[in-house]
Amino acid sequence: MREIAASRISAVLAELIVKISTELGEDILTALHKAYEAEESPAGRDILQSLLENARIAKEKKIPLCQDTGTAIVFAEVGQEVHVTGNFTDAINLGVRQGYEQAYLRKSIVSHPFSKRINTNDNTPAVIHTEIVPGDRLKISFMAKGSGAENMSRLFMLKPGVGREGVIEAVLETVEKAGGSPCPPIIIGLGVGATAEKAMFMAKKALLRPLGITHTDPEVAALETEVLKQVNKLGIGPLGLGGRVTALGVMAETAPTHIASLPVAVNLQCHSARHGEAVL
Structure with missing residues (x-):
């Protein structure tokens, strides 16, 4: 022991x-730089540039x-x-x-x-x-x-028959209703299966995964890719002012569930995705 x-x-x-709280992760910074290159909206590009500048100042001056x-x-x-x-x-x-x-x-x-x-x-x-x-x-x-993003969390207890498409629709509904409130570009945590509380836990914990690292299960990874593609077609854009980049990534986790259940939990994270880990 x-x-x-x-x-x-x-x-x-x-x-x-x-x-x-003062240093944005390298994975987030890389994603924001890529978003800046991909964004076509002038307002969206200005916002993304401001976010990158904000991150630089916070790190240099050691401020939130x-x-x-x-x-x-x-x-x-x-x-x-x-x-x-x-x-x-x-x-x-x-x-x-x-x-x-x-x-x-x-x-x-x-x-x-x-x-x-x-x-x-x-x-x-x-x-x-x-x-x-x-x-x-x-x-x-x-x-x-932050509460701006946390307040947009949703739990859906779907009928199993809606399948993969039902999961995608649940995410799109969540993001569209949230609009600019969670301070996009967002990161989407997605928990599918198990029970109501377990799905919510999976959705939040999924947000700890570094951006750019897809799920090890090819089927789940394909779902992440499709959800991200569909979300970015919504046109919400940076801070909800319109544009191509509404989300930087989708992180999904799944678990076995009851034959009569299809729990789907969506947890949104803002662009200021502050998390880290330590091993003792």
Whole structure:
């Protein structure tokens, strides 16, 4: 059994939060450059150029990429041979608290969702998803999820007979209704199968995959390609002002499901796709 101190988890997470909140990933930057070359709309090109300039300034000056510094979402893959010495949940929340203070990030979490919406003042508690996996390592993936995109999430419980085309239509409906609200160009997380809550989890976790890396299953990869093609035909464009580039990529995950079910979850991510990982 390998031991990992809770204090180490907090320190690593705080460092990760500072980095991803001020430095856009190379995969996102590459995709934005490609989008700029592909976009034909003058307004769209201006917006994409501004996004690239924003990313440059944020990195150089160590300031937040976006004013919405997001909900703190943690995906933890805990090796079954790992023992955390200390309280794991407390360690995660301490890391979030420290990271948001160190990077001077806006605190956006309120204590009660529908009555006393009082700011917790440290962006905690984090949303934590934990999975037990083989091995003696702890992998922490952090995502800062802005509400403009998160609010556009959709869950469809489709009839199985609609098949692949029904899945595509669900995504197109979601993106078209969202318009400019999720700050396109977007990245689309897609979860198909399992149950309602599992599909939503898959859709969000799929967004952690680097842009440009397709699914290992050829059939799922083909679905990702087709969805991206159809979404970019909608003409929504950068920030919803029209253009060829509405989405930078589609990341899909699937799971077996009940004979009477076809759950489809769509989770949209804005162009400021802030996430990263650390392995302890």
